[in-house]
Amino acid sequence: xxxxxxxxxxxxxxxxxxxxxxxxxxxxxxxxxxxxxxxxxxxxxxxxxxxxxxxxxxxxxxxxxxxxxxxxxxxxxxxxxxxxxxxxxxxxxxxxxxxxxxxxxxxxxxxxxxxxxxxxxxxxxxxxxxxxxxxxxxxxxxxxxxxxxxxxxxxxxxxxxxxxxxxxxxxxxxxxxxxxxxxxxxxxxxxxxxxxxxxxxxxxxxxxxxxxxxxxxxxxxxxxxxxxxxxxxxxxxxxx
Numbered sequence: 001x002x003x004x005x006x007x008x009x010x011x012x013x014x015x016x017x018x019x020x021x022x023x024x025x026x027x028x029x030x031x032x033x034x035x036x037x038x039x040x041x042x043x044x045x046x047x048x049x050x051x052x053x054x055x056x057x058x059x060x061x062x063x064x065x066x067x068x069x070x071x072x073x074x075x076x077x078x079x080x081x082x083x084x085x086x087x088x089x090x091x092x093x094x095x096x097x098x099x100x101x102x103x104x105x106x107x108x109x110x111x112x113x114x115x116x117x118x119x120x121x122x123x124x125x126x127x128x129x130x131x132x133x134x135x136x137x138x139x140x141x142x143x144x145x146x147x148x149x150x151x152x153x154x155x156x157x158x159x160x161x162x163x164x165x166x167x168x169x170x171x172x173x174x175x176x177x178x179x180x181x182x183x184x185x186x187x188x189x190x191x192x193x194x195x196x197x198x199x200x201x202x203x204x205x206x207x208x209x210x211x212x213x214x215x216x217x218x219x220x221x222x223x224x225x226x227x228x229x230x231x232x233x234x235x236x237x238x239x240x
Contacts, residue, residue: 003025021052033146042217049214061198079178098144098146
């Protein structure tokens, strides 16, 4: 086994990845808690990977992940300015999974609604276990770090399955300055099937991991051509 793609809830990834790296097997994960938690995971897996001559690719989804690469390139093209990343409307796999594991919840769907300028609303639909308390479930959701920073609404429904839709979307926009020239406008829009795109990126990241030196990496640190099959010269000829 050369690489393991971790299809586990985000909060289990640090322990699972570390245990697999200890076997000398590369790992690829889609850890999705932005900011300091990603830095902490990268630092933890860096030590485990180097000790066992393996590679860990961290946060290899579409956001964080490939969107992170685009944000990096936008900033290289217009170093001064602001980038807004607007998610949705669509189902958040990470947020839905978190709610689904909470006591009293039989099934859950968390929808991300973009309000613009990187601000979002979370619409959470929960199917409760018999005799569970809606108020207790609601409080768990509202205070969880996944939801605490966003406007969140919790609705109890009889059948989450009737609401199910795996679609998601992102609109990323940067308005900035290149050199002394202002009003540089850049935009990326995707409307996607969430698990299908995430799975494809994980596979590409596993391929890239086989081409890295031992250690832990997030996607912007990796050469784009490393994600693609084929030899470098042919890829450069076709893509550049």
